[in-house]
Amino acid sequence: MDQSVKAIRYYENLLEEAKDDENSFIALFGLVIACLNNEQVEQANEYIHRCCKLYERSIAHKQNRPELAIHYFTEILKIVPEDDTDMISIANTNLASIYYSQDNTGMSLQHLQHALQLDKVLYSTDDLHIATDNFNIALTHIGLAETNFxxxxxxxxxxxxxxxxxxxxxxxxxxxxxxxxxxxxxxxxxxxxxxxxxxxxxxxxxxxxxxxxxxxxxxxxxxxxxxxxxxxxxxxxxxxxxxxxxxxxxxDNNERKISQIYENISECYVIMDEHSLAITYLEKSLAIQEKLDPMNEIIIVNICNNIAISYCSLQKYNLALEYCTKSKEYYEKCSCDNMEEYGVTLGCSPIAVKYEILANIYFDREDQTTAFDYYYKALDIIKSRLPVDQQALARVQKLLNRINEVEF
Known part of the structure; x- marks a missing residue:
């Protein structure tokens, strides 16, 4: 008799004689291995499902022997065929449940995410009706919350x-x-x-x-x-x-996160009209972004634009134009057609920023007509870009309006 057939008979007898959940689990798991060795894939899958159902109704594994349950579900994940996403989802969900009961939220969420990646609708409202206890109901709500977020x-x-x-x-x-x-x-x-x-x-x-x-x-x-x-x-x-x-x-010393926080701080300082401090944090963000691999040119364009605008507010026009030129160089390297790939929205274009700076220069020189023309050019570009950069729109509109308020 073939060894795999002998193994199947052995574990079938063991299953019949099993007097508790632990021995039943061992027997079922042995049958899974033996059936796979004998190329009985459908039968192996049936035993895997029985393993999971045994765990779901077994309080002992969750409360008294979680390490054993973790071991078996981890082993199940190793042997389940890759195309059996339902079973992989079930095993990962059960592992999430066990780890959560041990206050190991990190591992719990890790397995929950694996399950969600396999099936985007793994957690649906129907799952709330079949959850076996309050813990699984709560876990399902958490899964639904993560998915909807x-x-x-x-x-x-x-x-x-x-x-x-x-x-x-x-x-x-x-x-x-x-x-x-x-x-x-x-x-x-x-x-x-x-x-x-x-x-x-x-x-x-x-x-x-x-x-x-x-x-x-x-x-x-x-x-x-x-x-x-x-x-x-x-x-x-x-x-x-x-x-x-x-x-x-x-x-985790995540430099992208750090760069984002620097930008957020700078935005606050801009609104507070503290442009020197805004520039300090924008330059910190820029220094990080220029070292990242892969580099995100669109983010760098936005940072350079914002630095240019702040220098312009401080009437440091040479520095403003310097960063506007730098912005344009990065702008030419990136494809605006691939905006979604970058995951950010490109704000006011370098050309609009340059027109805004030139308008400010002519305004300070008391040349209303030329300033007015450049503000309008900047405004037209801002309005033509979708989605419209509302912050840039409001800023340039405010600058444009002041021409009518000032008598030279």
Missing amino acids: GLKNFNQSIDHWKNGLVIIEKERLCNSTEQAIIHENIAACYSNMNDFTHALWHCDQSLLLHQEHHSTRNLFNLYFTYGNVYHGINEFDKAIESFIVSLTLID
């Missing part, structure tokens, strides 16, 4: 975060740190919707929970959200303070 369905994301949070708090399924992270995620949703009142409340709740648990995990995201919220309600000093705190909390 990625799709920018912020209202739906908020609903699922809140529903998951209610169950978690009621059943005490996780500690204060995890609850704090959920509040921060809700705040980020509200911030993206420009609902800064609710965003600020959830930021404050998140911070209180972090302080209660003496936790620093995920605090970078919290203070970054705080910065965006304070910016949204025009409290720029607090926004800058929050962004600076977030800089101290980046634990």
Whole structure:
């Protein structure tokens, strides 16, 4: 008799004699291996499904033997055929559940993301009806919240975060740190919707929970959200303070994140008419961006434009033109047709910025007519670019209007 057939018989007998979940799991797993060795793929898949169902109804594996369950589901992932995405999703979801029960949110989210990548609709509202217990219901809400956030369905994301949070708090399924992270995620949703009142409340709740648990995990995201919220309600000093705190909390030394924060700080200083400080942070951001590989020319174009505009506000026109020229050089290297690939929106074009600078120069020289012409040229370019850069539009319109207010 073939060895694989003998193995199948052996594990079938072991399964019949199994008196507890652990031995049943071992027998089923042995049958999976034996069937695969005997090229009985369909039968192997059936046993894999039985392994998962056994775990789902087995409290023992989750509460008393999580390491054993992790071991078996990890082994299952190694042997499941690559095209069996349903089974891979199930195994990853179960691993997410186990790690979550151990307060290992990092590993839990990692496996949850694997499942979501395999099937973008893995978490649907139907899953809420088949979840076997409160933990799985809460986990499903969290999965739905993550999915909807990625799709920018912020209202739906908020609903699922809140529903998951209610169950978690009621059943005490996780500690204060995890609850704090959920509040921060809700705040980020509200911030993206420009609902800064609710965003600020959830930021404050998140911070209180972090302080209660003496936790620093995920605090970078919290203070970054705080910065965006304070910016949204025009409290720029607090926004800058929050962004600076977030800089101290980046634990992976992510230079792209650091560059983004420098830009956010500079934007606050521009609105506060503190252009020298704005330039300081923009130049820090530029220094990082020019060293990155791959380099993102579109981001560099925007930074150079903003530096040029700030120098222009300080009436340092030579430096403004220098950065405008630099912006144009980078602009010519990148394809505006591939804007979505870069993941950013190109703001005011270098040509519009140069017209704006020239208009300011002629305005200072009391040449109203030429200044007026250049402002209009800048305005026409800004209006022709979609989406329209509203900040640049408002700035140039304001400069244009002052010509009518000044008598030379």
